[in-house]
Every structure is written in structure tokens, then in C-alpha cells.
Amino acid sequence: MMHHPLIGTPQDRVDGRAKVTGTARYVADFETGAEVLHAHVLNSAIAIGRIRRIDTTRALAVPGVVEVFTHENRPRTAWFSSSYKDDVGPPGKPLRPLYDSSISYSGEPVALVVAESYETARYAANLVEVEYEAKPHETDLLKQLPNSYVPKKRRSGINPPPRPKGSAASALESAPVKHVARYLIAAEHHNPMEMHATTVIREADGKLLIHDKIQGVYASKQYVCSVFGLSEDKVRVVSPFIGGAFGSGLRPHYQLFLAVMAAMALERSVKLVLTRDQQFTIAHRPETWNEVALGAKPDGTLTAIRHKAIGSTSRYEDHQEAVVNWTNLLYSAPDVQLEYELVQLDIETPTDMRAPGAPLGAFAAESAMDELAEKLGVDPLALRLHNDTQTDEVMNKYHTSKELRAACQLGAERFGWRHRPFAPRSMRQGRELIGWGLAFGAWEAQMQKHAARVMLDAEGHCTVGVATADLGTGTYTILAQIAAEALGLSMNKVTVLLGDSALPQAPVSGGSWTAASAGSAVHDACARLKAELLLAAQTQRGSPLVDAKLEEVMFDRERIVLMRDPMRAVSLQAAFAAGGRPRIVADGQAGPDQLTQLRYSSHTHSAVFVEARVDEELGQVRVTRAVSAVAAGRILNPKTARSQVVGGVVWGIGMALHEEAMADHNLGRWMNHNIAEYHIPAHADIHEIDVIFAEEKDMLTSPLGVKGLGEIGIVGTAAAVANAVWHATGRRVRELPMTIDKVLGLTPAHTEAR
Amino acid sequence: MRPFHYERPRALEEAIAGKTEASRFLGGGTNLIDLMKYDVERPASLLDLNRLEGLREVERDREGTLRIGALVSNADAAAHPLVREHHPLLADAILAGATPQLRNMATMGGNLLQRTRCYYFYDRLTPCNKREPGTGCPAKEGVNRIHAILGTSEHCIATHPSDMCVALAALEAVVVVRGPSGERRIRTEDFHRLPGDAPERDTTLDAREVVTAIEIPARLYGRHHTYLKLRDRLSYAFALVSVAVTMEMQEGRVSRLRVALGGVAHKPWRVPEAEALLEGRGPEEARFGAVADRLLQGARGYGHNDFKIGLARLAIARALHQAAAATPQSHVAKRIA
Amino acid sequence: MPDDLSPRGPETVALTLTVNGASHALRVPAWTTLLDLLREGLGLTGSKKGCDHGQCGACTVILDGKRVNSCLVLAARSDGSEVRTVEGLASPDGALHPLQEAFIKHDAFQCGYCTPGQLCSGVALLQEGHTRTEDEIREWMSGNLCRCGAYPNILAAILEVARKEGRA
Numbered sequence A: 001m002m003h004h005p006l007i008g009t010p011q012d013r014v015d016g017r018a019k020v021t022g023t024a025r026y027v028a029d030f031e032t033g034a035e036v037l038h039a040h041v042l043n044s045a046i047a048i049g050r051i052r053r054i055d056t057t058r059a060l061a062v063p064g065v066v067e068v069f070t071h072e073n074r075p076r077t078a079w080f081s082s083s084y085k086d087d088v089g090p091p092g093k094p095l096r097p098l099y100d101s102s103i104s105y106s107g108e109p110v111a112l113v114v115a116e117s118y119e120t121a122r123y124a125a126n127l128v129e130v131e132y133e134a135k136p137h138e139t140d141l142l143k144q145l146p147n148s149y150v151p152k153k154r155r156s157g158i159n160p161p162p163r164p165k166g167s168a169a170s171a172l173e174s175a176p177v178k179h180v181a182r183y184l185i186a187a188e189h190h191n192p193m194e195m196h197a198t199t200v201i202r203e204a205d206g207k208l209l210i211h212d213k214i215q216g217v218y219a220s221k222q223y224v225c226s227v228f229g230l231s232e233d234k235v236r237v238v239s240p241f242i243g244g245a246f247g248s249g250l251r252p253h254y255q256l257f258l259a260v261m262a263a264m265a266l267e268r269s270v271k272l273v274l275t276r277d278q279q280f281t282i283a284h285r286p287e288t289w290n291e292v293a294l295g296a297k298p299d300g301t302l303t304a305i306r307h308k309a310i311g312s313t314s315r316y317e318d319h320q321e322a323v324v325n326w327t328n329l330l331y332s333a334p335d336v337q338l339e340y341e342l343v344q345l346d347i348e349t350p351t352d353m354r355a356p357g358a359p360l361g362a363f364a365a366e367s368a369m370d371e372l373a374e375k376l377g378v379d380p381l382a383l384r385l386h387n388d389t390q391t392d393e394v395m396n397k398y399h400t401s402k403e404l405r406a407a408c409q410l411g412a413e414r415f416g417w418r419h420r421p422f423a424p425r426s427m428r429q430g431r432e433l434i435g436w437g438l439a440f441g442a443w444e445a446q447m448q449k450h451a452a453r454v455m456l457d458a459e460g461h462c463t464v465g466v467a468t469a470d471l472g473t474g475t476y477t478i479l480a481q482i483a484a485e486a487l488g489l490s491m492n493k494v495t496v497l498l499g500d501s502a503l504p505q506a507p508v509s510g511g512s513w514t515a516a517s518a519g520s521a522v523h524d525a526c527a528r529l530k531a532e533l534l535l536a537a538q539t540q541r542g543s544p545l546v547d548a549k550l551e552e553v554m555f556d557r558e559r560i561v562l563m564r565d566p567m568r569a570v571s572l573q574a575a576f577a578a579g580g581r582p583r584i585v586a587d588g589q590a591g592p593d594q595l596t597q598l599r600y601s602s603h604t605h606s607a608v609f610v611e612a613r614v615d616e617e618l619g620q621v622r623v624t625r626a627v628s629a630v631a632a633g634r635i636l637n638p639k640t641a642r643s644q645v646v647g648g649v650v651w652g653i654g655m656a657l658h659e660e661a662m663a664d665h666n667l668g669r670w671m672n673h674n675i676a677e678y679h680i681p682a683h684a685d686i687h688e689i690d691v692i693f694a695e696e697k698d699m700l701t702s703p704l705g706v707k708g709l710g711e712i713g714i715v716g717t718a719a720a721v722a723n724a725v726w727h728a729t730g731r732r733v734r735e736l737p738m739t740i741d742k743v744l745g746l747t748p749a750h751t752e753a754r
Numbered sequence B: 001m002r003p004f005h006y007e008r009p010r011a012l013e014e015a016i017a018g019k020t021e022a023s024r025f026l027g028g029g030t031n032l033i034d035l036m037k038y039d040v041e042r043p044a045s046l047l048d049l050n051r052l053e054g055l056r057e058v059e060r061d062r063e064g065t066l067r068i069g070a071l072v073s074n075a076d077a078a079a080h081p082l083v084r085e086h087h088p089l090l091a092d093a094i095l096a097g098a099t100p101q102l103r104n105m106a107t108m109g110g111n112l113l114q115r116t117r118c119y120y121f122y123d124r125l126t127p128c129n130k131r132e133p134g135t136g137c138p139a140k141e142g143v144n145r146i147h148a149i150l151g152t153s154e155h156c157i158a159t160h161p162s163d164m165c166v167a168l169a170a171l172e173a174v175v176v177v178r179g180p181s182g183e184r185r186i187r188t189e190d191f192h193r194l195p196g197d198a199p200e201r202d203t204t205l206d207a208r209e210v211v212t213a214i215e216i217p218a219r220l221y222g223r224h225h226t227y228l229k230l231r232d233r234l235s236y237a238f239a240l241v242s243v244a245v246t247m248e249m250q251e252g253r254v255s256r257l258r259v260a261l262g263g264v265a266h267k268p269w270r271v272p273e274a275e276a277l278l279e280g281r282g283p284e285e286a287r288f289g290a291v292a293d294r295l296l297q298g299a300r301g302y303g304h305n306d307f308k309i310g311l312a313r314l315a316i317a318r319a320l321h322q323a324a325a326a327t328p329q330s331h332v333a334k335r336i337a
Numbered sequence C: 001m002p003d004d005l006s007p008r009g010p011e012t013v014a015l016t017l018t019v020n021g022a023s024h025a026l027r028v029p030a031w032t033t034l035l036d037l038l039r040e041g042l043g044l045t046g047s048k049k050g051c052d053h054g055q056c057g058a059c060t061v062i063l064d065g066k067r068v069n070s071c072l073v074l075a076a077r078s079d080g081s082e083v084r085t086v087e088g089l090a091s092p093d094g095a096l097h098p099l100q101e102a103f104i105k106h107d108a109f110q111c112g113y114c115t116p117g118q119l120c121s122g123v124a125l126l127q128e129g130h131t132r133t134e135d136e137i138r139e140w141m142s143g144n145l146c147r148c149g150a151y152p153n154i155l156a157a158i159l160e161v162a163r164k165e166g167r168a
Ligand SMILES: Cc1cc2nc3c(=O)[nH]c(=O)nc-3n(C[C@H](O)[C@H](O)[C@H](O)COP(=O)(O)OP(=O)(O)OC[C@H]3O[C@@H](n4cnc5c(N)ncnc54)[C@H](O)[C@@H]3O)c2cc1C
Pocket: A676, B024, B025, B026, B027, B028, B029, B030, B031, B032, B033, B034, B049, B070, B071, B074, B096, B097, B098, B099, B102, B105, B106, B107, B108, B109, B110, B111, B112, B113, B114, B115, B161, B162, B163, B164, B209, B210, B211, B212, B236, B237, B238, B239, C053, C054, C055, C056
């Protein structure tokens, strides 16, 4: 009489009702009405230089304006220590808003207007007069490529390229077949639908209740406490719902600083919602240049891999990503040289954006593999499988598991890959050429140190608390599943609380580690809770479970049941009565296992297949079909898991066809800083997306066997689209996005430049 | 937004009398409110036209001229049976633009008068001759993917972003306007202007005139028409290049051809000499290239938008093909016919 | 155009508005948009601001039976109008609108931020009858961006309701 398993079954989101009725509260939804002050930021018009004069007189004269903060009058209470660094911050010094008169990128905040209404603040901000002394700036990555450098200090959490193996140069020299090409990916902006915002509520006792758009409330809390010198009990950060972030909320951004500064100085509650245009002043995926060289024997065996990437960063921080390592992680070769360098520009520091690094490197490497397959005259899937690695050749470790081949097979079958003609331009319908392309992808499966608390009462109501965030990732739902299954409860008896710094500590949610880490911590807490409950049940006089061990019982429908003799059971109520406590609280922990990590590396893998239809004359591309086959360990909730991968594929299509932040290098400024002109896929751009999960047993990565799904969907997709466009048209586009002009070859390629 | 005085005139005369250089008529507001939020438009007062009577009709007179009131929403115009039956080109062009929500708000008059989407024009922290005469035109050497290739001046290379207006140009529509001195009819061609040395002026409309209607003469192009729009995503994006065509046929010959281009100039672009190249002949594909070349004569790119010349050439040929084959482009099915 | 740059406050306008069946008599600064009025004035924060410029659809509400971007509607202009927001889709007894049910069933959202706009747009779309084919739904829902990429699931949800109502 086993109860129905919940883990692994498709479950509707537990926060679904709140989201479809408009009751889920995001940062800006808190504190409406007249009490709260509204703030608006004025951003710099120049890229580099200093503010010579800033005049706020007219802004201050607007009725309803409470204060205008600039570097000249900002409160000294703010403690701008240069030692503060956030968890995921790269080497360097984080931006210090309104610190002094110097400007280090176009869009840096220069003033904050605080007023009784939002419209008043926005209006008054336009009355602030600023005179600048501009210095020459440089925002052009391609121009600065010759000045690239290897970052002196590595960013924690990012593996720099490994030492070269053998000599890629000489192996390439003597390779019977080789392919060398350059690939360029435009800068992208995260543009979550919810704009970055902070609502600071100043409570009667002077404590701050902060709602911040962040991927982990502790990051905001630590920032505020350390930057403003506040003790921990003075600050609570509560952000139950985040309207997407995709990495843009991994670090606290300037709106948090400014809102808290204003609230403290004015002793009022303050709401600061950035504009859509200002989303382009906080974070982006760096424009990245790649060169890939592959050498192979005539049978397709790779003899050499060289992959070099150069990414852009700001002048004040060395933002780093893992761009090139994936190539050797996926493909084996005796001679390998991987290099990653940076170029400093007068721009804001780039920030991790969905699968940071991976789709950039994958676009280059997976395009290159396709080009090599063409030269070799072999099927691109066959070439990939032929060179597929069995171990992690980058770190010299075993894989905890790698069912890429199984995924690939399922994906190829679903897609119908074997019907693909080898030659490009072989399929057409009317005036559209049809092409099929594929790519592989990989992403790290990580565990982070996580804590969780689970509370159960005699009525079987369970509350799970973790300070992590649900960014749309489905965390609320999977944690409810885990607790409900562990405790033998139905889902509706479990309440999950997230995004509150009063809850047990969790890192920012990102890198696809939340399901594995938070899930394992909840699982651990439940195990402890069960042990306590069993103990309580055993104190009952004549307890039928008196000699039972924890492994011998199961929790089912609010009872503790001895598995070998289900007639022997104690109800939760009886156990609680016996224990004499109205509720039991248990804390759980989870974190990476050091020993496992030494020997193993753990990744999710995918094979993505794409059909593109390209108008032969006009170059309009339509991605009409995609199959993403994923091996990612245990799937907790196939419904939300599928959505995560679908979302990743949509991102990949956007990266391939639409997304591009365009900079005016004369002004040193992004110019299409809005979402009418920075294009993300619209509904009409997205057709069928099929997701397949290959079975993958992995008990080494995390106690739950989970690997995480937030990033893997995007990784290979852009490359697969490029490969499909090539297969359709015979034209190889090595620069993203592949806008109509590039597909038609009407815009000269930059990648020939070096 | 700057503070403004909000007024709701009860009659057209009142609206006209109240209009000054510093005030703006409010139609759907989808462009005006947008620009006010960006501090680009700073009207001292808004004259809300939405309650006015008599500007919401769609009618057809005995000569077959279709008259659409200035306050008819873009959505209603595109869905109106008279429009669908007699000028499907107009419906198609409207539906190729913006979104259902925006089209529900946007009015015919407002659509005609919407301003450029030039990035610099929208960004008050950059120079722009159109926004602030005399400050310069950074687009020429800057980011100009969406900019003009025809009819530009050293002062401005912006485009007019409307889809609807491109169809109106091909339909030889007339804009009916009313001012203090009475009614005027302006051919669409003459309604929008080239930037020249006064890029701050988009149209030939006088500051005190209001658009009351759009009139479209009867044309018998049947299914020989198309609105082909190429853009950076398949919906909810402005045209990189668009082509509106009506091709009237008589006994297998083109009796009248009208071609207008969008996304390439400060106004919908027409070249009668180009149209004449096909008139009186069969719609021979071989000649489409010549028509395109004539339309694009004098075109020049500014860097990012160089591709538009080649793209427009291809698009014109294809649109002519669609019109000749009576297979107008669907805005729903994204495959290009 | 002469620029009046003298700092001053906004003028106010009076209006009446029926929101989800409840009528309100209000006085607001003339520059108030319908979206800000709903959110900050009436505390109806279901409608979302994703751009404030008509570029995303998150603020979509149904105004006098038609879907519009409430961020570009001046509140003053909607004097005398009826507005339906996401808060008004379910019936007063809490029973969800069929499209809300379908959104949950098909997992038609992730972060949920675009969802109120998608729902209002979808409800209007069903009324309009633009649900005959998948392509038609895609095109007529393109005014609602979803950065999480829930599009295929949104399509499935709308299609299901359209089929049930005999509109597909
Ligand atoms: C994100 C976005 C995407 C868009 N995409 C497209 C697209 O792809 N294709 C496209 O064609 N358009 C597109 N549009 C533009 C849209 O079509 C226009 O904003 C709309 O047509 C303007 O009409 P309106 O009634 O709202 O004008 P308003 O904003 O009310 O007015 C615009 C101007 O016209 C003046 N005006 C209005 N009515 C009259 C009148 N009767 N007489 C005299 N002056 C008048 C106003 O004073 C103002 O200066 C888009 C808009 C947005 C915001």
C-alpha cells in the first residue's frame, strides 16, 4: 500500500493560483498608496569623465519633490567601504553610486530624485542640469582586441582554461583536415519582464523591511548591512516573487543602494523602480569574440582543438565567464589549447546571464564542428558522437553521470534526424529552404551550501522555509513535492516560504543549483523531522513502532507505518500527542561533497535539434521546430522542468536571431535601450518546442539525484539554429544575431577583421 | 511628463480654436504619451479629441471613395467590412503594425502623425536635430540600422515608421484636415515631408490644423495587392523595409501600378517613373528588377543600414510578384508568399 | 515649440471609473496613467509595469471591452469607462476563469510577471475570435512578451479554451 510518489510526477505550480489572479506580489507591488515616496534615477549622458557641475535647483522647486541626491549632497552615513564585495562579484571594485564626480560608463547614476509621486520624480529628474567634462572613451570590443589580456585575478567559481595539452599548434599544422574560423556574439541584456526595483519600508522602530529584485535575499541583506553599517537585526529582505532575473539579480544593483540611502536619509519609505531603459545600465552579457580551430583525421577523429575567446568587461571589474572549456568537455582531443581573455571598455560591468559563457562558446564550437563535418563529408551528429568524451578531459575527472548519448538518440529519433539529407539546400517547400541543424550543450551541475527549515504540526500542516528565490523556476513547487513526499502528506498540506531573510540562509539562486541544493536541504530537514517524530511515536505507551528503525517505516497519509507490517502504524496526531509538542521543527543542511568533487565532475548535457525555414530570396528565418533532449539527472517535476527547458530554447532562438545591444561608439552608449528596439522573441517567433528527458541515474551530484535545469536549454540552441540556417541556405553566419541582412550576406562580417 | 493642461473639447471648432504651437491633440496617445514620458514631447496642454462626434465614421460615397474618420481606431479600420472589401491592402498594412492592444487605441489621425523611432530622437541625453534643432545628427555615424536610405539630408536620416501610411501612399489617399481657415485636402504624398534642413517638421500640417478624415479613391485592384513587411522579429517590430503594391490589371496587362516603400525614408517612398515601367505591359518578373532599381535610385546607406538597399530591391521584386500572382502577404502566416 | 521649463505641479482632473464592477469617483493629477492609477491609486497591483511604453503588454487590461496597454492610457481619458483587470477575471466566488485554469494546467507561465497581461489579452482574444488557428493565436498574442519563454504553453492553454468554446 505505497502512497503515490510526488517526486518525478507532473505537478501544477503551487503558486499558480496566486500568479493567475494577480495576487502574487513582486517588488513594486508592495507599499502602494500615499505613504511611500517614489524615486527616479537620472543617468549620465557621457561614458567617461566627470561631472563639472550639477544643478538641482529647478528639480527641487517642483512641488512634491522631497530631495535630490547627487554626489555632492549624498548622506555621509553611507559607508562606502572599498572592501565590500558581493558573493558573485568579479575581481575589482563594485560600482559605488553617487560616490564622487567621476563617471565610468554611460548610464551610471548621477542623481536620485525623491518625490511624493512617481511622475513628479520623473519630471523633476529631467530638470536636473548636469555639465560634464568628457574624456575619450572606448566601447568597441573589436577595436580593442589587440589589447586583450588574461585576467590577473580569477573570479571565484569560474574555472579558467586549463593548461594546454600537447601542442595544438603543431597538431593543427599537420592535421589532414582542419577548420579555423572566428565567431562573434553581440552583447545582450537580460531584460526580465519585471524591471529592477527596490521598495524600502521604514518601520516605526527604524528597522528596514526591504523588497528587492534579487535572486537571493541574503545578497541584498549582506550588501545593505555592510555598505550602510547596519546590524543584521535592523534589516530584513523579503522578496517572495521575482519577475524573472536570468542572472541580472545575482548581484545587488544600484537601485538597492539608492533606495536604502534615501529611506535612511529621509526617514521615509521609498520605492524605486528602474525604467526599462535603465535596465540597460545595470548588467549585460558581454559581447564575445571567439576563434576556433579544429584538426581531424579523415575518419573524423579530432586531433586538435584550439578555442580562444575574448570577452568585454568594464574598467572597474574583471567579469569572467567559462566560455571555452566546454569545447574540450564535450569533445576529446590529444592536443588542446583553450584560452580566455578580456578587454576593458568604458561600459558597465557585464553580469552572468542565463548559462553565462556556455552558449557563447557553444555557438563558436558547435558551429565549427558543423563546418568541420561538412569538410569531412560526414553527418554532423556522427562526428559529434565519434568524438564524444567519456571523462571530463578539462579537469581530468570522471563524470558522475553522462547520458548525453541516450538523450541524443531520443532527440534524433523524435526529430527524425536520420532523414536529413547531407547536402545543404536539399529541402524546400515553395520559396522556403528548410534546414536541420543540431548542437550539443553542457552546463555544470552544482551544489551550494544551503539550509532549510521544515515545521510540521499535529494536523499534518507542513511549512517549509528556505531563503532562496523562485524566479519562475518552480522552486515553490518542487520543494512542496519533496516535503510532501518525504512526510507522506498531500501537496496542499505543504506551504513553502521563500525569499525572506528571516528564513534559513541560502545563496543566490542561479547557475541551476537551486533544485539540487535547496531540495537536498529540505530533504535533509524532513529526514531529521521524521526521526524526531518516530522517536515521539515510540514514546507512546505500547507503541506499535517501539522497535522500528527509521529505514523501516514510511510516512504515509499522516501516519507512520511499519513497512513490513502496515497494520503497525501510529497517526501523526498520536505521535504529536505522545511527544507533547504542538509542532516539530527541523533544520536541514546540504552542500557539495568535497570528496566527490575531487574525483568527479558533474554536468547536465543536451542535444538540441532545430528546423529552420528560410525564405530563399529574402532571408527571413522561421524556427519551426525544435527538440531539446536533455540528460539532467532526476527530474523532480516534469511539468515545470519542461517549461524551464522550453524557456531556455526560446532564449537560444532569441540569441540566434534577435538579441543585440547596439552601441554608439562615438557616444559610448547603448542606443536601442528599450524593448521595442532590443528584440526578444515574440509569440509569433516561437513554434513547437519538444523537450525530452533522458533517464539518468546520478546519486553523486546531489542526494536527490538532481542536476538542475535553468541553463541547459539555452546552451546549444543558438548554434543549432545557425547550423540549421546553414543547412537550409548553404550560408554560414558566424555572427549573432543572424538578422535578415546577415542571412542574405548583405552586411559584411566583422569576424574577418583580425 | 511635464505638467500639462488637460482639456476635452466638445466640438471640432473648439478643438481648433484651442490649438496652439505648444499644445497637442490627443488621439490614442500611443505615441504622444510614450514621447511625453521620455520627455521628448512637452506639450503645455492636451486637447483630447476622443469625445468628438463625427470623426469615427467609415463611409463610402457614390464614386466609391472610402472615407475613414480620424478617430477610428486602427483596429476598427482594419476590421471594417468596407475597408476589408474595398481596400484589403489598408487592412493588411494596419494589421502588420504594432499589436492588437496598440491598434485598439491608435487612431487613424495619430498613426499619420506618429513620430520617428530613431533611437537618438527618443533619448533626451543624446543630440538630435529633430528633437533639438541644431544639436546634430549622431545617427549618421552612429547606430542607424533602422534609418533611411532615401531622401535623407545632412541634418536627419530618420524614417517615418508607420505601416499604414505606406499603404495609404500606394492607395493615393487624401488626408482631410481642418484649421482656422477651413478644410484642406492633402495628398498623402504631400502630407509627410523630407527632413531637408528642418527635420523638426515631420509633415506639412499646420500647427493649428486637425486631421478629420482619410479618403481613399476607388480602385479596382482585386487581389492584386500586397503589403510585405520585413523586420527583425516576426511580429511587434517596426519595418526594416516594407512594400505596398496595388496592381490594377486589364486583359493581362498592368493598367495602373502603385508601389510605396516603408522603412526607407522620412515619408512613404513613391516614384511614379518606376511605376510607369510596368504600366501597359504584362507583369513580367523580368522587369521587376528595373522597377526596384528606379525606386531605389539615389539610395545611400550610412553603415549599419547599407543592407536596406539590397533588401529593398529584393523585397520590391517579391512584392510585385505577390501582387501579380494575386497572393497578398498574410500577416498571420509568416511564410512569405 | 516654446518650452515651459518652470517647475510646477500637475493640474488635477476628476473622473469616474468602474473597475471590475466597482465604481470609483476620483481626482488624479492629469499626468496619471491608467496603469499607475490602478496600481498606486487603487492598490490593484495585478496589472504589471514591464516597460511603461507600450513595448511589452504586461499592463494589458480590458477597457470598455477592448484590450489596451494601460501604461499609455491617460486616466483622464478613461473617464466614464469600464475596466477589467486580472483581479476581475475570476468570478466573485473565487471560481477561476477557464483561461486561468488552463494557464495553470498547461504551466503557461514561469515567473508570472507577464501573466496578468497575457490573461487579459487572451480573454479579449477569445472574445475577438482570433483563435481559429495556431498561427492566428500566435500573431494576435504577440503584443504580450514573455521573457521566460512560456509561449508554447500559453498557446496550448488558449487553444484548449478556444476549442472548448467552439472558437478554434
Ligand atoms: C511598441 C510600439 C510598437 C509599434 N509598432 C508599430 C508598427 O509596427 N507599425 C506601425 O505602423 N506603428 C507602430 N506603432 C505606432 C503606432 O501605430 C502609433 O503610435 C499610433 O498609430 C499613433 O496613433 P495614436 O492615435 O495613438 O496617436 P497619438 O499618440 O494620440 O498622437 C500622435 C501624434 O498625432 C497627433 N494627432 C493625433 N490625432 C490627431 C488628429 N486627428 N489631428 C492632428 N493631430 C493628431 C498628436 O498630437 C501626436 O502628435 C507602435 C507603437 C508602439 C508604442
